[in-house]
Amino acid sequence: MTHRPTLSAIDYGKGDIGVYRFAAPTYRVPAIPESPFTGRAHDLFAAEVGVQVLGGPFAAAYTEGDNRNVVATDTMKNFVLKHALAFEGATLEAFLDSLGRAFFEAYPDMETLRLTGREVPFAAAPVRQGETFVPSPVLLSRSRGDCGAAALLVTREGVRELESGRLGLQLLKTTGSSFASFARDAHTTLPEMHDRPLLIYLDAFWRYRDPAAALQTGTGELTGYVASEQVRDLLAATFHDVNSRSIQHLVYEMGVRLLARFPQLREVRFEAQNRLWDHAFSDDETGRKVHTDPRPPYGRIGLTLTA
Numbered sequence: 001m002t003h004r005p006t007l008s009a010i011d012y013g014k015g016d017i018g019v020y021r022f023a024a025p026t027y028r029v030p031a032i033p034e035s036p037f038t039g040r041a042h043d044l045f046a047a048e049v050g051v052q053v054l055g056g057p058f059a060a061a062y063t064e065g066d067n068r069n070v071v072a073t074d075t076m077k078n079f080v081l082k083h084a085l086a087f088e089g090a091t092l093e094a095f096l097d098s099l100g101r102a103f104f105e106a107y108p109d110m111e112t113l114r115l116t117g118r119e120v121p122f123a124a125a126p127v128r129q130g131e132t133f134v135p136s137p138v139l140l141s142r143s144r145g146d147c148g149a150a151a152l153l154v155t156r157e158g159v160r161e162l163e164s165g166r167l168g169l170q171l172l173k174t175t176g177s178s179f180a181s182f183a184r185d186a187h188t189t190l191p192e193m194h195d196r197p198l199l200i201y202l203d204a205f206w207r208y209r210d211p212a213a214a215l216q217t218g219t220g221e222l223t224g225y226v227a228s229e230q231v232r233d234l235l236a237a238t239f240h241d242v243n244s245r246s247i248q249h250l251v252y253e254m255g256v257r258l259l260a261r262f263p264q265l266r267e268v269r270f271e272a273q274n275r276l277w278d279h280a281f282s283d284d285e286t287g288r289k290v291h292t293d294p295r296p297p298y299g300r301i302g303l304t305l306t307a
């Protein structure tokens with residue numbers, strides 16, 4: 001008999017479950033100075049949801065090919081869609097939380113779930129109404145830009161981990177950023193940059209002191225809920241204001257302001273990428289400059305700040 005290795009961790013589930021729900025309840029949040037956002041202007045709840053079942057009595061499927069306890073991932077997908085029909089709340093976090101509880105109720109063998117969601121952003125198109133433009137109540141434009149996100153680790157006892165986020169920001173500051181006076185040695189070729197056009201890709205994440213603030217199932221004003229659109233705008237406002245000496249310096253300032261603006265948060269985290277364009281040509285007479293894409297290697301800057 002050959003030696004049988006130990007099954008240290010197993011998980012299986014479904015990814016990228018598109019959930020597009022019409023007539024979804026909306027919510028509002030208190031205004032903050034850095035953002036015009038106070039609530040979603042339409043009633044489409046659109047997200048890509050992921051479900052992973054961890055551990056539990058699913059080992060025999062791996063070791064014996066015994067599927068008797070396996071909930072087919074196709075069944076999970078149907079379960080998620082059906083749950084969206086019944087869900088009374090408005091936010092991604094509340095949806096995933098209630099989804100977890102529904103899974104535990106329906107499937108007694110499930111012990112731990114990792115639930116993830118990423119908003120599919122649509123914005124109301126501006127349409128003329130008299131002398132001005134208003135958001136169309138029926139015409140939405142799919143935005144390929146940044147989006148809200150949430151990830152929960154849940155057990156039958158409740159939410160063990162909850163992290164919210166805004167993913168995929170791409171921010172360019174044309175002037176007012178530097179990177180100079182860094183350590184130089186025999187390997188250094190990078191010149192000092194006292195004013196560089198700075199392009200960053202940025203994912204931002206946050207955790208609440210009390211996850212209950214994120215999991216409110218109400219639909220009116222959700223006091224204490226942090227809307228990812230406001231986070232996006234606060235990060236952009238910070239980049240606008242700060243003359244950064246590096247991306248490290250910039251994300252630190254972003255984190256400080258985010259924690260100060262939302263005292264209900266206990267931790268913020270950033271994953272930034274330096275996507276600075278390469279300078280190609282300049283014309284001193286006109287002041288024009290042309291840049292091009294950099295070579296593939298890019299700088300990565302991470303930061304976690306605790307309040």
Ligand SMILES: O=c1[nH]c(=O)c2[nH]c(=O)[nH]c2[nH]1
Nearest residue numbers: 179190245246247248274299
């Ligand atoms: O903001 C920056 N931080 C760095 O650590 C770094 N390193 C580098 O080559 N360019 C930059 N820019």
